[in-house]
Amino acid sequence: YNTGLVGALQLDFTLDLAEVTIASALARTESRGAHSRRDCPKRDDENWLKHTLAYYTEAGPRLEYAPVTITKWPPTARKY
Amino acid sequence: MSSKVEKTVEFKIHRLNPENKKHYISTYKVPIRKGMTILEAFIYIKDNFDETLTFRSSCRMGICGSCGIMVDGKPMLACYTQVLDLDSDAVVIEPLPSLPIIKDLVVDIEPFLETYKRIRPILTRSEEKLEKTKELIQSPTDLKKYWDLSLCIKCSICYSACPAAIDKKFLGPSTYATNYRFVSDSRDEGKEERLNAIADNVWLCTSCNSCTMFCPKEVDSSSSIVEERSLLVERSDIPQTVKEVLENVFKYHNPMGMSGSRRMDWAKDLAVKTYPSVTNAQVLCFVGCAPAYDPRSQMIAKSMVAVLNSLGIDFATLGSEERCSGDHVLRLGERGLFEMLAEHNISMFGKFNANKILTLCPHCFNTLKNDKPYSDEELNVQHYTEILAETVKNGGLKLSKAIRKRVTYHDPCFLGKRNEIYEAPRQILKAIDGLELVEMKRNRENSFCCGGGAGRTFTEEAVPEKRPSIDRVKEALELGVDIIATACPFCVTTLEDAVKVLDVENKIAVKDVLEILKEAL
Numbered sequence: 001y002n003t004g005l006v007g008a009l010q011l012d013f014t015l016d017l018a019e020v021t022i023a024s025a026l027a028r029t030e031s032r033g034a035h036s037r038r039d040c041p042k043r044d045d046e047n048w049l050k051h052t053l054a055y056y057t058e059a060g061p062r063l064e065y066a067p068v069t070i071t072k073w074p075p076t077a078r079k080y
Numbered sequence: 081m082s083s084k085v086e087k088t089v090e091f092k093i094h095r096l097n098p099e100n101k102k103h104y105i106s107t108y109k110v111p112i113r114k115g116m117t118i119l120e121a122f123i124y125i126k127d128n129f130d131e132t133l134t135f136r137s138s139c140r141m142g143i144c145g146s147c148g149i150m151v152d153g154k155p156m157l158a159c160y161t162q163v164l165d166l167d168s169d170a171v172v173i174e175p176l177p178s179l180p181i182i183k184d185l186v187v188d189i190e191p192f193l194e195t196y197k198r199i200r201p202i203l204t205r206s207e208e209k210l211e212k213t214k215e216l217i218q219s220p221t222d223l224k225k226y227w228d229l230s231l232c233i234k235c236s237i238c239y240s241a242c243p244a245a246i247d248k249k250f251l252g253p254s255t256y257a258t259n260y261r262f263v264s265d266s267r268d269e270g271k272e273e274r275l276n277a278i279a280d281n282v283w284l285c286t287s288c289n290s291c292t293m294f295c296p297k298e299v300d301s302s303s304s305i306v307e308e309r310s311l312l313v314e315r316s317d318i319p320q321t322v323k324e325v326l327e328n329v330f331k332y333h334n335p336m337g338m339s340g341s342r343r344m345d346w347a348k349d350l351a352v353k354t355y356p357s358v359t360n361a362q363v364l365c366f367v368g369c370a371p372a373y374d375p376r377s378q379m380i381a382k383s384m385v386a387v388l389n390s391l392g393i394d395f396a397t398l399g400s401e402e403r404c405s406g407d408h409v410l411r412l413g414e415r416g417l418f419e420m421l422a423e424h425n426i427s428m429f430g431k432f433n434a435n436k437i438l439t440l441c442p443h444c445f446n447t448l449k450n451d452k453p454y455s456d457e458e459l460n461v462q463h464y465t466e467i468l469a470e471t472v473k474n475g476g477l478k479l480s481k482a483i484r485k486r487v488t489y490h491d492p493c494f495l496g497k498r499n500e501i502y503e504a505p506r507q508i509l510k511a512i513d514g515l516e517l518v519e520m521k522r523n524r525e526n527s528f529c530c531g532g533g534a535g536r537t538f539t540e541e542a543v544p545e546k547r548p549s550i551d552r553v554k555e556a557l558e559l560g561v562d563i564i565a566t567a568c569p570f571c572v573t574t575l576e577d578a579v580k581v582l583d584v585e586n587k588i589a590v591k592d593v594l595e596i597l598k599e600a601l
Contacts, residue, residue, distance in 0.1 A: 001098070001183040004131040 023061045024052045045075065085111040089163055090170040091121060093133065095184040106130065112163045118173075119147055119158035122185075134184035142296060145235030149185050150174040153526040155237040157296045176240035191248070192236040195255040199277050203262065204270030222266040229261035229304060231297040238291035238301055243529040243548035244284040251281060253291030253301035260304040263311070275308070279317050282308055284542070286533035287411040288493035293525065309413025321539035326414050333403035333421065334369040335538050343400045346371070346378040350385050354399035355432055361396035363388075364434040366425075366448065366461075368441035369404050370537075370569035376576065377569035383598035384440055384464065390478070390601050391471055395438070401428050407443040407494070410451060411534035422453050429459065437461040440594070442495035442568045443533070449499070463495055465567050465593060469504035472511040479600040482514035485562040487596070489517065490552065490575065491527035492568035500525075505567045505593050512600045520555050528552050532570035540574075549578035557588060567593045 030044035031037050049068050054061040091108045108129050110121045122135050138144040140159045147158040152172050163171075179187035205216075238253040239245055245252050251259075259278060262268045285305045292302040312318055318326070328337035344354055353361060365388075371381035388395050403425055406418035425448075429437065437459055439445040445463040448454045471477045487509060495501045502524045509517050522528045531540070531548030544550055553575055556564045564575055569592070576590040 001134055001186055003134050004126070007126075 020054045020061050024054055024063060027063055028052065043077075049075070084113060086114055086164060087112055087169065089121070089166075089168070091125065092170065092172045093125075093185070094172070094174040095133075096175075096181045098183045106133065110163075114164060116163050117159050118149070118151065118156075118161050118163055118171075121163055122158060134186055136186045143233060145233035148176050148235045148237045148240070150176060153522060155241050155294050157235060157237070160296050176236065178240045178242075178245060179236065187236075187240075189236050192239045192252060193234070195239075195251045196234075196258070198251060199255060199259045199274065200270060201258050201262070203265065203268050204273070205267065206269060209269075216267045218266055225266070226261045226264040229257050229264070229299055232257060232261075232295075232299045233297055235296065237294050237296065238299075241290040241294050243288060243290070243531055243551075244286055246548055246551065247284055247542050247546035249281050249542075249546075250284040251278065253285075253305070254295075254299065256282060256285075256308060257299050257301040257304040260308050263308070271311075275311055275315065275317065278308055279312055280319065282312070283319060283322055283412075283534075283539060284536070286493070286529050286531055286536050286548070288529035288533055289497045290493075290529070293497060306411055306413055309411075310415060311413075313413045319539070319541075321541065322412055322535065325535050325538045326409065326412065326417065329404050329406075329409050329414075329421070330417055333424075334373060335404060335408060335535070336369060336373045338373045340400045340403075343367075343372050343402060344397065346373075346381050347385065347397075350382065352385055353396035355396060355401055355428070356399070358396045359431070360433055362394040362436065363396075363467075364429070364432055364437045365395045365397045366405070366437050366439045366444055367397055367402060368439060368444045368569065370573070371440045372402075374569065374573070376573060380440060380569055380572065380592040380594050383592065383594040386598045386601060387468070387594060391476060396432075398425075398428050398432065405439075405441075405444040405447045405454075407447040407451075408533075408535040408538070410447065418451075419453065422451075426454065426457055429457070435460060438467060439463055440569065442492045442499070443570065446494040446498050463499075463501060463504075463567070465495070465501060465504040465508060468593075468597070469507045472507055477511065479512060479597075481600045483512050483596060483600050484514040486516045486518060486560065487563045487565050488520050488556050488559055488561045489523070489593075490520070490530065490556070490564050490566040490571055491524060492566055492571045493527070493529050493533055495567055496527055497525060505565070508593055508597060509565060512596065515596075515600075518559055518561060520559060522555065528555070530566075530568075530571040530574040532568075532574035537570045537573055544578075544581045547574075547578065549574040550581060553578040553582055553584070553588070557582075557584060561588065563596070564588060564590045565593050565596055566590070 025035060028048055029040045030048045031041050032043050051066040053064045053066055088109050089112050091110055093106050095106055096103050108125045110124055119137050119140060126133050137147040142157055142160040148155060149158050155176055175181050175185045175187050179189060182188050232254050242253050244250045259274050263271050263274050282305055287302060289302045292300045325335045328335050332338060333340055367381055370377040403421050406421040410418040442463055448459055448461045489506055509515055529548050530552055566572060572590050572592050579585055579588055579590055
């Protein structure tokens with residue numbers, strides 16, 4: 001139970017993931033759920049209804065995309 | 081968080097080094113800013129003073145249930161408690177009790193999580209019906225029936241505070257609450273199996289209310305257990321011991337199964353005024369079944385007569401018209417029988433024109449004060465410790481003898497935790513010349529139940545080492561006291577049994593405050 005060591009390892013991973021999150025978010029020019037951009041406030045299913053996949057390269061994350069398979073619940077706007 | 085340091089608080093943290101199994105205490109002085117939680121203080125210590133300090137946490141916002149700890153003897157979530165709210169310059173931090181310590185403040189919660197494997201904490205519904213429905217729709221009214229119980233975050237605070245959980249046969253407060261959450265869910269079809277899972281173990285709960293009191297999410301596990309017992313009573317699925325108690329109360333109006341006509345036998349040489357020959361008095365004394373019938377508890381009743389007489393208080397009892405108040409019956413889940421008893425007692429209070437009711441037993445006191453239909457009557461009911469503390473305060477109590485003994489006071493749950501009467505009995509004891517009052521580590525709202533509540537004094541089946549009373553007497557023995565004082569006949573009985581089991585009768589005595597007081601008259 002060396003939580004000091006766990007903390008150090010987690011910091012390392014967290015920094016990697018932070019970079020992936022920022023790079024993916026910059027590329028995704030829409031707003032969707034928790035991903036919210038003032039410059040692109042609307043959801044854009046035509047261009048962005050897809051998963052982001054990030055791969056490691058020395059120069060920084062390389063982004064690819066995969067289609068979303070819709071089964072039971074098609075995405076609709078949340079209205080309260 | 082505000083940047084201004086409000087004050088410096090000293091954290092005394094109880095730790096365990098798992099490599100050499102050594103327990104030790106580390107002390108840190110932490111600058112506290114407004115809004116800072118105990119968890120943030122731990123993180124401050126780890127970042128700035130000692131990176132070896134080990135605690136468990138995750139969400140920091142009262143959702144994951146990882147950071148349960150003891151703060152000055154009270155279990156709570158480190159992330160849910162602001163340091164400034166403690167209003168203290170020095171706090172003692174310990175790991176949760178009753179669970180094995182892994183390191184410092186981290187305990188092994190596996191034994192707690194294991195209890196969930198003995199129930200089915202997911203919806204039960206037939207495959208056939210599931211295929212037919214797309215969604216399981218529920219009305220807001222149906223949702224409300226279990227919503228509060230679904231807020232449990234499995235932090236194990238209730239489990240670690242629970243006296244009944246000493247016996248691993250018992251599931252644990254939150255596990256029963258979760259079980260009842262599904263029983264109460266209109267979509268669920270597993271009620272019978274859910275009741276089967278608890279039928280032989282739910283009776284160990286003493287209704288001490290610690291689980292409900294300390295729950296950071298205000299989940300009322302204590303009441304869930306009573307509701308589950310009610311369902312078991314409904315389907316006549318109760319152990320023989322419980323059945324006997326309920327049958328005795330039904331037939332004889334007391335849990336011991338004694339004749340109603342013998343209710344005043346304890347007072348036959350004492351000239352106590354009794355209804356119906358006396359129809360009014362300044363104080364109506366509601367004696368309670370244990371002080372009336374149980375030979376050991378009768379000594380408490382007799383002491384009461386001596387004390388009230390010495391104070392010149394005009395009192396009477398309902399005699400054979402008094403019936404069990406029904407507290408144990410209600411906690412055992414027999415609401416119907418409870419209501420019958422209450423109806424009778426209430427009508428007698430009316431006939432007697434009772435302006436002031438005094439009880440010897442905290443169980444009678446609590447139920448007369450707080451449980452419907454008694455509570456609808458707004459009875460002027462007091463536990464004897466309240467009345468006597470008042471006379472101590474205004475100098476009405478004249479004591480002539482000194483008692484040179486070292487004494488600790490055990491808080492009865494139904495007087496303390498349920499009614500917040502902590503100081504009155506202590507004030508009485510302090511008024512006795514020569515008596516040295518010392519506190520056990522677990523006192524007042526942090527007190528540890530004797531194990532006698534909710535009928536368990538009558539139904540006890542656990543082997544001695546699994547009884548809360550043994551744990552409690554050991555705690556008193558560590559203090560080196562001559563007497564454990566308490567203010568409840570059931571606490572006296574269970575603790576005295578534990579003294580006998582531990583074979584320490586020559587070292588320590590168990591007495592009701594009234595008995596000590598009588599000796600000092």
